[in-house]
Amino acid sequence: MARPQSDIEAGREQLIDLVMAMIDERGSAALTVAEVAARANMSPANLYRYFDSKEALIEAVAGRWFQPKLDIMEQVVASDLPPRRKMYEFFARRFALMKAEWEADPVAFALHVELGKEHFELIRSYVDLGDHYLAEIIGEAMGEGHFAGLSVDEALSLVNQMVNVYVNIAAMELIMPKLTTDKLARIIDAVFDGLSAQDRGAKAVSGLRAA
Template sequence: MKVEIFSSYIMKLLCACNTGYKMARPQTDIDAGRTTLLEVVDDLVRKRGAVDISMTDLAAAAGMSPSNLYRFFDNKEALLEAVAERFFAEKVRIMVDVTESDLPVQDKMYQFFARRYLAMVEQYEAEPDLLKSYLEIGQQYFEVVRGYVDLGDHYLSLIVAEAMELGYFEGLSIDEAVSLINQMVQCYTNPDALFFVGTTKLRVEKLATIIETIFRGLGKKSSAHTLAQPHIRIVS
């Protein structure tokens, strides 16, 4: 998997994050109006679940005309992007904070996953039905969400590159290491796991053990040293 940013939309996300990402505080009537409308979207999703929300529906729920709604969002795509930005804001802030920190690289990778996982748990415990509905909406409009998935890979690649400079993950490319690590910690990055596995089993202590194991054994040379005669046969 190539860790690349493919669209101008992703470049916009990166520019925002590299300058110190944080949710913009409402400074104008437009900003305040958008914030209020996104709260109305929350209310609609609470009441209706993952049912598609049209601009007309939102205008009616907000008590304004459709033409007035377009003052705040140019079209439905702009609305969906704003919803996604709000949903991922805390996770993006965490990624920026961690990658820019002076933590040792192993702690940095652990914090990168653990803090975002705990943010998901907080969403889950506060309003599980709302979270589930937003996850379903995200599946319906994955092209909007995809940018944040790619952004996560971008920041993980920075941590992997830093680790490689210290001698970890020998014999692997950055892309290979990112792909393998993502698969190993998938239960801690996929919000659906909160519903199917549960927070009792998905503990941050287990995540710490996984990260420690990754640093001890991930790499073609490490595997060769650990297993003189590999005993796992690849199925075909």
């Protein structure tokens, strides 16, 4: 007889809790289904009732980690803030949350970074979703006359490069103490004030002269 769905979901949540605790202890490099099952006091066969593979389990763990960040993005995009402020909040709120996680336990944060590197294909959808929401904000900004001469994709690429260390957790981890929301605000102002298809001199220099 099949278990009630609520029972299955409760078991899944408990296993996610367990795996996240194991990752916090020593990372995911040696994480196996057999080890997770042993820690959960169940057989591997029983664990597969909840997750049909190790990859599915890791994907669920990633989903748990990313969910608060997704909630922030959805709240900001749905808000009635003007585009410039909306873009700042889109990045600043997620950064503040991740910096708080890093400050609470830098080692655990680093281990989750490694997990993301090892299983990037499993989390690519979250990166793509972030780009989708950012493109919506850029579209709103263009509707108000910003980023003239650029396509949404061009602006998206430029914005991502300019704010990379505030969203790329691997890059962020390396210089976290130097990152602040005040600096991010200046970057967003630079994005809005500086992005233009018109060359203002940077490409006009034909060559370098020796001093």
